[in-house]
Amino acid sequence: MSYLVDTNILLRSSDPHHAMYLDAVTALKKLRQRKETLYITSQNLVEYWNVYTRPQKQNGLGGSIIEVQTEINRLKSLFWVLPDHSNIYQQWEKLVSNYQVKGVNVHDARLVAFMLVYSITHILTFNTDDFKRYTEIAVVHPTELKTN
DSSP states (O other): OEEEEEEEHHHHOTTTTTHHHHHHHHHHHHHHHTTOOOEEHHHHHHHHHHHHHHHHGGTTTOOHHHHHHHHHHHHHHHHHEEOOOOOHHHHHHHHHHTTTGGGGGHHHHHHHHHHHHOOEEEEESOOOOHHTTOOTEEEEOGGGGGGO
């Protein structure tokens, strides 16, 4: 199977002080042990940069530019990074129209568009409710992997 790793997993696995750190790291380790293919997208990296550099009092990690650049390079060495191209937008437009997606959820639809264009079957995320509407993919919470 193939998995897209949601940005929240990347962020939680980068912050050892976060309550979800262990679940994120354990899930990624388990998938690697099972020899699953793990992907991220350019969008994940944009979202990661946003949260990593946002001040902590605004629900970010408060990291510096140098720190986030180091983290982005680390992520690019750990995961397959899917390139962006025009087919992603076309698929995204279909998804947001078909599923009547509004507001901030359009970003999640874009990740699903990547998945469909690249034939990725599963997404690993803490935000399962954000993706459950998409019948084309399987949504996996990190804690589900503890028993598998």
